[in-house]
Amino acid sequence: MLRRFVASFRGQIVTFSVAILLVTAVALSVVNQRLERRTTEVVEEYIRDITLATDIVYQSFSRGEYLYDLVNRGGPQGLMIDDESVISRILVIDQDGLVFDSSNRSEIGRRFDDLIRDVPPFQPGDLNLAAAAGRRDLGRTLKFSIETERGVRRIFIAISLDRLNQVKEAGDRGRLLLLTGLGALMIVAIAIFTRRLTRPIVGLSQAARRVTEGEIDFQVPVDGPEEAGRLARAFNEMLVGLRRNRSLEEELQRAERAAVIGRLASGIAHEIRNPLNFINLSIDYLREKYAPVEPGGREEYTGILTTIKDELARLNRLVSSFLSYGRPAKLKLRQIDLRGLIEEVRSLVATRMVQQGIDFELAVPTGAETVITVDPELIKTCFSNLMINAVEAMSEGGRLSISLQPNDHEMNISFTDTGEGMTAETIDRVFEPYFSTKETGVGLGLPLTKKIIEEHGGHISVSSSPQNGTSFLVMLPLDPGTRQL
Numbered sequence: 001m002l003r004r005f006v007a008s009f010r011g012q013i014v015t016f017s018v019a020i021l022l023v024t025a026v027a028l029s030v031v032n033q034r035l036e037r038r039t040t041e042v043v044e045e046y047i048r049d050i051t052l053a054t055d056i057v058y059q060s061f062s063r064g065e066y067l068y069d070l071v072n073r074g075g076p077q078g079l080m081i082d083d084e085s086v087i088s089r090i091l092v093i094d095q096d097g098l099v100f101d102s103s104n105r106s107e108i109g110r111r112f113d114d115l116i117r118d119v120p121p122f123q124p125g126d127l128n129l130a131a132a133a134g135r136r137d138l139g140r141t142l143k144f145s146i147e148t149e150r151g152v153r154r155i156f157i158a159i160s161l162d163r164l165n166q167v168k169e170a171g172d173r174g175r176l177l178l179l180t181g182l183g184a185l186m187i188v189a190i191a192i193f194t195r196r197l198t199r200p201i202v203g204l205s206q207a208a209r210r211v212t213e214g215e216i217d218f219q220v221p222v223d224g225p226e227e228a229g230r231l232a233r234a235f236n237e238m239l240v241g242l243r244r245n246r247s248l249e250e251e252l253q254r255a256e257r258a259a260v261i262g263r264l265a266s267g268i269a270h271e272i273r274n275p276l277n278f279i280n281l282s283i284d285y286l287r288e289k290y291a292p293v294e295p296g297g298r299e300e301y302t303g304i305l306t307t308i309k310d311e312l313a314r315l316n317r318l319v320s321s322f323l324s325y326g327r328p329a330k331l332k333l334r335q336i337d338l339r340g341l342i343e344e345v346r347s348l349v350a351t352r353m354v355q356q357g358i359d360f361e362l363a364v365p366t367g368a369e370t371v372i373t374v375d376p377e378l379i380k381t382c383f384s385n386l387m388i389n390a391v392e393a394m395s396e397g398g399r400l401s402i403s404l405q406p407n408d409h410e411m412n413i414s415f416t417d418t419g420e421g422m423t424a425e426t427i428d429r430v431f432e433p434y435f436s437t438k439e440t441g442v443g444l445g446l447p448l449t450k451k452i453i454e455e456h457g458g459h460i461s462v463s464s465s466p467q468n469g470t471s472f473l474v475m476l477p478l479d480p481g482t483r484q485l
Helices: 003-006 009-063 114-117 162-212 226-289 295-323 338-356 376-392 425-431 445-455
Strands: 089-092 098-104 125-131 136-149 150-160 334-337 358-363 369-374 397-408 410-417 458-462 468-475
Touching: 009 089, 009 136, 009 150, 009 162, 089 114, 150 468, 162 226, 226 295, 295 397, 295 410, 334 338, 334 376, 338 376, 338 397, 338 410, 376 397, 376 445, 376 468, 425 458, 445 458
Parallel strands: 358 397
Antiparallel strands: 089 098, 089 150, 125 136, 136 150, 334 369, 397 410, 410 468, 458 468
């Protein structure tokens, strides 16, 4: 309970206030103790000098010496009388009002009434402050009488309070300086404390402004007082909800767009099938009607038409796969040599690679087995998509490197180009249906490639950065029995 209170706004304010009061109390206590010690020292000095002055008066009567001979002798037991001393003067007045003896030799024989006009007024008692009007000096008078053979002698011991006044003024200045310094420190401490206390609120305010500007991909730090921490956690939960809602909205928009494009593309695909069938039948007619008579030419002619028919068949299957994109593919698995399949795909883009100045490299470990069980037509479509994308990314020339790396259960195939590369945003969306960075693309090549590879139990990943090329890594299981379904 106490920890929660200290961690709260109210607890921190109370703790800070108590700390300020304690610091102030300790500082004032230290200053007052120093002032008390100094005041005690000065009072002891006053008591000592008054005692010495009284003793000197009695000595002057007993020894028959003048006061001015007994003062200012120095030494620890000597009494000093000057402008800065505690005792400012000692006077002995006779019955006629004349100065019989004095600590100042020049005052002997003068009338006391005339002399008193030159000094602050003497008042009996040592507790009443007597300050002459217009004068800075403060004084007390110790007055007593002594019976002598020649009559009564009145003794006046003038005590200057300048020393006490100096101690008092020094104490006042010390307190003023202390309070001024404490005030400045308190202002700085309050500024720092309030800044620390309000920093989470300021951070939440700035975060709210960022949210109003549409930015929600961040989190606010959970720190500060307990109330601010709870508010920050609630704010972060709100941001999570907003991100979730935005993701759902984006998914809904993509689904709506995909549905529209899908319906449109489905119609187009149906329209493509008719000319494909016509072309296929026309090729059969050409092969039978116009085949060359000589064996060499006939074989070459038949080979070209067979290749065309094979590509038409693949295109027809691609259209069928496009129409059934949302349904699992029906794989026709058989063993093939993956190296030969890649060479076959390369021959389809060889002319364009030569035109663009693209070098080709196929790396296979020595003695490595490259036979794999897949659907050849669908995998050919995947590799064709990857190689065509690589060629299109190297319009100014470059290198396309393909490597085969078999292991115990799978085949790793990498397609690496030295093209223009992709941004992080493009990489995140490169396998989304209907997402394309090409003006003429419909955005189904890589999504379909990913779908086909995953239908084989494999996996495809991409790594790229702008101006540093792109690398696709395809993993395919060697045997259907090892597929990761």
